[in-house]
Amino acid sequence: MIIDIHGHYTTEPQALHLFRDRQLAGLADASRKPASTDLGISDEVLAKSVEPQRKFQRERGSDLTIFSPRAGGMAHHVGTEAISIEWTRISNDLIHRICTLLPESFVGAGQLPQFPGVSPRNCIPELERIVKELGFVGVNLNPDPSGGYWTDPPLIDRHWYPLYERLAELEVPAMIHVSSSCNPNFHHTGAHYINGDTTAFMQLIQGNLFKDFPTLKFVIPHGGGAVPYHWGRYRGLAQDMKRPPLAEHVMKNVFFDTCVYHLPGIELLAKVIPVDNILFASEMIGAVKGVDPETGHYYDDTRRYIDQLSGLGEKDRAKIFEGNARRVYPRLDALLKKRGHPGMKA
């Protein structure tokens, strides 16, 4: 079984965008506010909207995608906290409907109703709802709800602890994923995303978060940002700062996905990061949509790169494709077991 742990709903029906326009227009002119949160999207339209993803699943050979709302669409910095809450519920409900319609293709991960300057404690009701009522197995946690100005505290600050407590109790891992950027310095997928990954990892080195939350798990997407390429720098910085070796200090709790869009990058990832910390993902129909003229294949067809890793044994390959995801996402593992997929032998 091949599990893609990083997919966003980037093919939303136009009705969702129209709702968002009206929702935000309502900030300036209350008469424009949508009368209802019912988007009027039929199951048929919904299923059709994710046909591109399912086609790629079949063509590229992956089975199940952990599917969450469009990352750039979360836009926690826009509007008010109430707007963020409403928008989050609507976005999560759509994911839930898709996962209910097509359970063999998609399992849900949620957006959280974060807002800059507001305690992440306020996200707990929605977290409980998506996990307990909607059956989601993961969440996306935005380390910079300001959208590129980084005005909230670092991830190791106690500001975030109430949310971490619930994540740990619920056994839900968080993917650390920024949203769109309203800072003209940061292109969202070309700078802000990668910087967010790098920044989060360094914060975790600086703190001692996993002493307080030994079972909390973070997935750092986009291959861990700059981290594997600068693995010597991060090992050396931790050492200069008298932190334990990274294997003990953070790598029991932190995992990188494989959203790196060329073979040499994936080769580096597999060479320097322990195989138990690598989870297959493609973020298909995401940041980079084209075909690489150097290979004739889609940049984001990351399965091809993993398949080409010559030094990787079959057991390790299966860990990257399935075993690690089931270990990091215990609720996914339970779901798959219930469906008759026993999983890998230890």
Place this chain on the structure above:
Amino acid sequence: MIIDIHGHYTTEPQALHLFRDRQLAGLADASRKPASTDLGISDEVLAKSVEPQRKFQRERGSDLTIFSPRAGGMAHHVGTEAISIEWTRISNDLIHRICTLLPESFVGAGQLPQFPGVSPRNCIPELERIVKELGFVGVNLNPDPSGGYWTDPPLIDRHWYPLYERLAELEVPAMIHVSSSCNPNFHHTGAHYINGDTTAFMQLIQGNLFKDFPTLKFVIPHGGGAVPYHWGRYRGLAQDMKRPPLAEHVMKNVFFDTCVYHLPGIELLAKVIPVDNILFASEMIGAVKGVDPETGHYYDDTRRYIDQLSGLGEKDRAKIFEGNARRVYPRLDALLKKRGHPGMKA
């Protein structure tokens, strides 16, 4: 000849730090302002202060370092523009004295008196002084004078053009190098530096700066931030944005150094980035000061990694160690020729 293009004066005498304390104390209490900008540092003390760098040059086998003030020390966001100007002149003057005392070991690159929200045009007098009077061959340009809040315009904005005009006329390349971070989210050497590199490169993809300045040259340090690891992403983003291939669009003007502190990272750099765009550097006694227990060698002894690149021919190795630096820094090349180092044959 082996030229290390990236060294900062990180072993400054205590007198410089005392001056800086008094200078900044003077903001709150004018009576504490230093009476003079004469630091009272003797040539002997100055020469002794860079003995650690010269020892590493001998031990590791490099000849000449392009030497500039401590990057974190620039701290353009601190105080006022007048403070930045005074501090910049003092910092550059010390570099000049070192390069005059030890011309076989060091050649100067300068700090610029940037200040957040102020036109980079104001840096031109100091640029002219360090190039024409002090003989510096390069400058460090901070893409985020705010120190981690990124409130100035992107590098492709016309805001920066007056400075670019003078850099191009003077044939002085700029290393795009942030300074310290006053944003608690960004560890300075572990996040802000690497993010700065990644951000700058993506800005250059977004714009068309080198159409306006075809001879302007930028060095992106720390191995180009996250860029080589995500080279597929950047090629793909440029393609989605209908930009020309990166080779044409930016790589005639942008160069990466080799400050990547482990062999797999350097291997990746050499594999994906054209050899003509790679310049040897170590940033010794900088971000990472320790010895890697996995190798028994200093993390920042980057020459070892280049020496271990098995696929690299001698001519390409010489380009990385010397030839590219002389091409990117024409004033260095002229200086070396005058000193009887003719350089590589084309």
